[in-house]
Amino acid sequence: MEQFIIDHAERYKRLVAAFKPSATNTKGPASTVASPEIVVSARVRPMLEDEISRGFPVGIHLRRNTQTIDVHALKQPVRGLPTITVDQVYGPDAATANIYDSLVKPLVPWAWGGGVGTLFAYGQTGSGKTYTVSALEKHVAETLMDGSLEGERRISISIIELAGQTAYDLLNSRKQISILEDSLGTTQMAGALEHQVTDKETLLAYIEAAASLRRTAPTLKNDSSSRSHAICRLRFEDPDRPSADDDGLLYLIDLAGSEAARDKTEHDASRMKEAREINTSLSVLKDCIRGRALADADSFAGRPNKKPAYIPFRQSTLTKTLKHVFDPTSARRCKTVVVACVNPCLADIGASKNTLRYAELLRAVIPKTKAAEYNPAVPTTWNNEQLCEWIKTNSGTPPISPSLLAPTETGPQLLRLPVPAFLTRCLKTPGVSPEQAQAFQVKFWKLHVDSMAQRGKPADDSKPSAGGFGSESGGGVVLQTKSRMELLDSSADPEPGAGGVPFKERIRPGMVVSWRSAAGEYKALEVGGKSYAMVMCPVHAVGARVRDMRGVVVNNSTKEEAVQEGESEGYLCAMVMPSLLPGSFGISLWRQVVVRVEEMEAEVLMEWDEATRYYYMTV
Numbered sequence: 001m002e003q004f005i006i007d008h009a010e011r012y013k014r015l016v017a018a019f020k021p022s023a024t025n026t027k028g029p030a031s032t033v034a035s036p037e038i039v040v041s042a043r044v045r046p047m048l049e050d051e052i053s054r055g056f057p058v059g060i061h062l063r064r065n066t067q068t069i070d071v072h073a074l075k076q077p078v079r080g081l082p083t084i085t086v087d088q089v090y091g092p093d094a095a096t097a098n099i100y101d102s103l104v105k106p107l108v109p110w111a112w113g114g115g116v117g118t119l120f121a122y123g124q125t126g127s128g129k130t131y132t133v134s135a136l137e138k139h140v141a142e143t144l145m146d147g148s149l150e151g152e153r154r155i156s157i158s159i160i161e162l163a164g165q166t167a168y169d170l171l172n173s174r175k176q177i178s179i180l181e182d183s184l185g186t187t188q189m190a191g192a193l194e195h196q197v198t199d200k201e202t203l204l205a206y207i208e209a210a211a212s213l214r215r216t217a218p219t220l221k222n223d224s225s226s227r228s229h230a231i232c233r234l235r236f237e238d239p240d241r242p243s244a245d246d247d248g249l250l251y252l253i254d255l256a257g258s259e260a261a262r263d264k265t266e267h268d269a270s271r272m273k274e275a276r277e278i279n280t281s282l283s284v285l286k287d288c289i290r291g292r293a294l295a296d297a298d299s300f301a302g303r304p305n306k307k308p309a310y311i312p313f314r315q316s317t318l319t320k321t322l323k324h325v326f327d328p329t330s331a332r333r334c335k336t337v338v339v340a341c342v343n344p345c346l347a348d349i350g351a352s353k354n355t356l357r358y359a360e361l362l363r364a365v366i367p368k369t370k371a372a373e374y375n376p377a378v379p380t381t382w383n384n385e386q387l388c389e390w391i392k393t394n395s396g397t398p399p400i401s402p403s404l405l406a407p408t409e410t411g412p413q414l415l416r417l418p419v420p421a422f423l424t425r426c427l428k429t430p431g432v433s434p435e436q437a438q439a440f441q442v443k444f445w446k447l448h449v450d451s452m453a454q455r456g457k458p459a460d461d462s463k464p465s466a467g468g469f470g471s472e473s474g475g476g477v478v479l480q481t482k483s484r485m486e487l488l489d490s491s492a493d494p495e496p497g498a499g500g501v502p503f504k505e506r507i508r509p510g511m512v513v514s515w516r517s518a519a520g521e522y523k524a525l526e527v528g529g530k531s532y533a534m535v536m537c538p539v540h541a542v543g544a545r546v547r548d549m550r551g552v553v554v555n556n557s558t559k560e561e562a563v564q565e566g567e568s569e570g571y572l573c574a575m576v577m578p579s580l581l582p583g584s585f586g587i588s589l590w591r592q593v594v595v596r597v598e599e600m601e602a603e604v605l606m607e608w609d610e611a612t613r614y615y616y617m618t619v
């Protein structure tokens with residue numbers, strides 16, 4: 001076939017030059033939109049010297065100023081078929097710096113702020129994946145270390161290789177590791193070393209060390225072809241938010257080359273098996289990326305799928321490792337970029353066509369919906385102005401500045417912001433405490449969840465019934481009674497005017513406080529450097545045999561003796577501890593502690609949520 005191409009190269013070039021493409025709508029039908037969180041691009045590499053010297057013509061043709069690519073096979077007559085459209089196209093002259101600036105650079109602050117950013121380089125063997133990813137890694141290292149990112153983060157790197165079902169640590173002499181799911185459903189790269197880095201040189205040294213250990217084998221098209229997926233994971237830990245759920249993640253993934261498993265004459269049985277395994281994992285990856293894109297696009301348009309899309313991430317080690325990139329039930333916000341790398345040479349046209357088709361399939365294009373009508377109870381219908389108004393009136397005291405939290409965002413856009421980035425923006429308003437920021441984030445998110453749950457229910461079903469306590473006394477009393485009943489679903493002081501009295505002067509059973517033990521003995525139970533507890537009663541109200549959670553007797557003197565000894569007033573409290581869902585808490589009634597008044601820092605409002613049966617901080 002190669003000789004046939006070389007023999008007919010001149011005629012092929014004439015036919016291509018004469019080809020008149022019919023006008024195509026390069027952005028897809030006007031009635032559709034692409035998924036907002038997944039960008040699919042194609043990079044066509046230059047012809048290599050060897051390909052030019054052998055006389056092969058270019059088979060991949062980019063239409064100027066469009067996202068459309070014509071793939072011309074050697075046929076009589078030459079047809080511009082298939083025509084492929086993706087979100088961004090980069091031709092042979094495009095520098096990696098351009099790709100970085102427009103596609104990958106935005107992932108860095110996103111992951112730095114607590115989101116998950118993922119870059120996949122996909123393509124046939126010899127198409128430029130490793131070339132592209134390694135150059136992008138250098139740009140990432142530059143951005144991470146140039147001081148342009150806001151706030152402090154601990155940066156850790158791990159690089160693993162997946163070959164078939166087996167995973168290796170490329171930063172630990174290719175030691176074999178396991179990909180395991182823990183009891184909470186989180187995927188762990190068990191045994192992989194993570195290295196903390198603080199400067200660009202060390203970061204690049206790790207990346208280069210890993211590249212030299214990657215498994216390569218000659219293929220028909222590339223003398224040092226990578227026959228494995230390489231996953232470089234950068235983890236960003238905010239020292240003020242030590243929970244692993246808040247860490248930002250940036251994945252840079254150089255996928256194994258897709259290679260037709262049919263080159264039987266050239267490959268032995270194990271190479272054929274390897275090619276099949278690679279192709280299977282790439283096919284599962286396609287289903288996962290597309291499934292997640294569809295789920296995201298639906299929820300962005302304010303119509304979460306009634307029946308969630310099936311995303312088969314357990315079907316391959318690659319997608320299992322990247323579970324939280326695909327799992328639509330995960331609370332993590334994800335942005336994904338795919339660069340489909342293409343060899344332009346006519347001799348490889350079949351594989352290039354497959355690469356581009358694969359890329360096109362990843363684009364989840366969904367029908368455009370009419371902008372939803374504004375509904376004050378449905379955040380996905382709010383424009384920036386409506387959102388800012390809501391922030392001003394619902395974010396507690398002091399009010400969180402809307403221009404710092406949502407300078408340009410609409411309701412749906414703010415819902416997609418990673419939680420740590422949301423909290424960081426809230427804390428930019430002077431006087432806002434971490435508790436207030438957290439409570440406000442939960443309030444916003446809860447309103448969204450409630451509004452989704454109310455969809456499809458009859459309108460009057462969405463309001464709580466007016467019956468019950470005091471209802472026979474007339475409408476005014478019902479309203480008053482209801483608001484008191486509603487208040488009793490939270491730890492807020494139901495007494496009118498309580499807000500004007502300092503909290504230490506109105507300590508009562510059920511009040512929740514943030515506190516820091518003076519002796520530091522409860523450090524292990526702290527959440528973000530603080531402990532939370534619910535007041536039960538003064539220590540002097542309990543008997544002489546009552547012990548705290550450490551087994552220490554809590555009341556061994558009378559109140560008068562304590563005052564004489566200069567001991568400050570203390571309360572027996574129940575610990576408030578984080579629960580399974582993000583932002584949720586449970587009250588551990590039997591883990592009791594004594595909290596002295598001077599150890600109390602602030603009153604924290606907790607609200608009971610019947611649907612999840614957890615407590616959430618509120619404002």
Ligand SMILES: Nc1ncnc2c1ncn2[C@@H]1O[C@H](COP(=O)(O)OP(=O)(O)OP(=O)(O)O)[C@@H](O)[C@H]1O
Pocket residue numbers: 044045046048123124125126127128129130131132219222224225226227255256257258341
């Ligand atoms: N944009 C580019 N500009 C110049 N040369 C390139 C470009 N992209 C790739 N190349 C060259 O093409 C060859 C193949 O690239 P590379 O090894 O990155 O391919 P690959 O897709 O990673 O292959 P495999 O899957 O077999 O590992 C290399 O010699 C590389 O230097």
